[in-house]
Amino acid sequence: MNHPLDGILTDVSKLTDVMLDSFLSNGVRYILIAGLAYFIVHIVMATWYAHKRIQNVTPDGKQISREMRYSIGTLIVFAALDIIVIWLHEMGVSQLYFDVAKYGWWYLLASFFATILVHDAYFYFIHRLMHVGPIYERVHKVHHASTNPTPWAAYAFHPLEAVLEFGIAVVLVVVMPLHIIVLLAFVHYMLLMNCLAHLGFEFFPKGFARHPIGRWFLTATHHNLHHRTFRYNYGFYFTFWDRVLGTNHPHYEDLFDEVAGREGSLAEQTPLVRS
Ligand SMILES: [Zn+2]
Ligand SMILES: [Zn+2]
Numbered sequence: 001m002n003h004p005l006d007g008i009l010t011d012v013s014k015l016t017d018v019m020l021d022s023f024l025s026n027g028v029r030y031i032l033i034a035g036l037a038y039f040i041v042h043i044v045m046a047t048w049y050a051h052k053r054i055q056n057v058t059p060d061g062k063q064i065s066r067e068m069r070y071s072i073g074t075l076i077v078f079a080a081l082d083i084i085v086i087w088l089h090e091m092g093v094s095q096l097y098f099d100v101a102k103y104g105w106w107y108l109l110a111s112f113f114a115t116i117l118v119h120d121a122y123f124y125f126i127h128r129l130m131h132v133g134p135i136y137e138r139v140h141k142v143h144h145a146s147t148n149p150t151p152w153a154a155y156a157f158h159p160l161e162a163v164l165e166f167g168i169a170v171v172l173v174v175v176m177p178l179h180i181i182v183l184l185a186f187v188h189y190m191l192l193m194n195c196l197a198h199l200g201f202e203f204f205p206k207g208f209a210r211h212p213i214g215r216w217f218l219t220a221t222h223h224n225l226h227h228r229t230f231r232y233n234y235g236f237y238f239t240f241w242d243r244v245l246g247t248n249h250p251h252y253e254d255l256f257d258e259v260a261g262r263e264g265s266l267a268e269q270t271p272l273v274r275s
Contacts, residue, residue: 018083018086019079019080019082019083022083023075023076026075026079026082027072029187029188030075030154030155033151033188033191034071034152034154034155034191034195035151035152037151037196037199038064038150038152041151041200041201042059042150042200045201046058049201052203052259052262053200054148054200054201054202054220054259055148055200057148059146059148059150059200063145063148064150064152066145066146067146067150067153070143070156070157070158071152071155071156073157073158073159074155074157074159074162074166075155076159077159077162077163077166078166081163081166081167081169081170085169085170085173085183088174089173094173094174095173095178096173096178096180097177097178100179100181102177103177107177108179108181111178111179112182112185112186114176115172115182116189116237118168119168119172119190119236119237120235120236120237120238120240120241121241122171123165123235123236124234124235124241124242126164126165127234127236128234128247130161131230131231131234138158139158139160139161140158141158142157142161143158143161144227144230146227147227147228148200148224149198149223149224150198150200151195153198154194154197154198169183172186193236193237194236196219196220197218197220198220198223198224199220200224201220202256202259203220204219206256206257206261207257208260209221209222209252209256209260210253210257215239215253216239216240217237217238217239218235218237218239219256221255221259222252225252229249231247232247232249232250232252233248234247
């Protein structure tokens with residue numbers, strides 16, 4: 001029986017259909033997850049949860065439309081990356097598999113956590129590279145145009161950065177056996193964490209950033225500080241690499257507790273004074 005994707009690389013109309021499908025499904029996922037996060041947090045909860053806004057500034061429509069515009073570019077990059085994954089599969093180079101029994105359930109679970117750990121390390125070092133003078137100016141500056149990001153910034157990257165940072169999915173399917181479900185779970189988890197990092201509001205409780213376990217997990221305050229200071233907090237899922245390599249913001253825990261510990265209305269909010 002022919003696989004539905006057989007021959008897509010030689011049939012232009014089939015290739016266009018698959019790219020369009022991929023663009024739309026990634027787009028729907030982005031709108032559902034980033035859009036829902038924005039709608040719930042920035043619109044529905046904005047007033048009564050205003051005291052947990054990390055920066056006492058409301059992002060304007062201009063910023064949001066810029067974040068969305070660049071995200072469309074990233075969605076096109078994703079569609080191209082999907083085609084590369086399919087091509088690698090057709091060439092027999094990828095280790096993507098479809099039968100759980102091939103490696104078992106334990107491997108399935110372990111491979112999911114492995115993708116997160118590998119991506120966390122990969123992202124940290126690529127992100128640091130992005131802050132090198134000319135690369136920052138030409139590429140990463142696009143993402144940093146939002147000094148107080150919203151969830152719509154989750155995909156707001158220069159196309160080259162989108163290829164570098166999300167091309168990890170292509171690398172992963174080549175270097176390790178990955179079930180299709182794991183690949184999909186990885187993509188969804190990545191977007192969820194990306195939205196959390198750019199949320200602009202802090203939901204974790206006071207003390208979380210000092211907790212023996214909590215301190216290793218990234219928070220919205222952690223990444224928001226990166227957007228404000230440009231020189232600390234490069235991590236994606238965990239604070240591990242920042243802590244080990246000395247790039248964690250020196251006042252992160254204090255600033256986190258200041259935001260997470262606020263009570264009451266926006267009027268009582270104390271501004272963040274340190275950066
Ligand atoms: Zn950065
Ligand atoms: Zn960011």
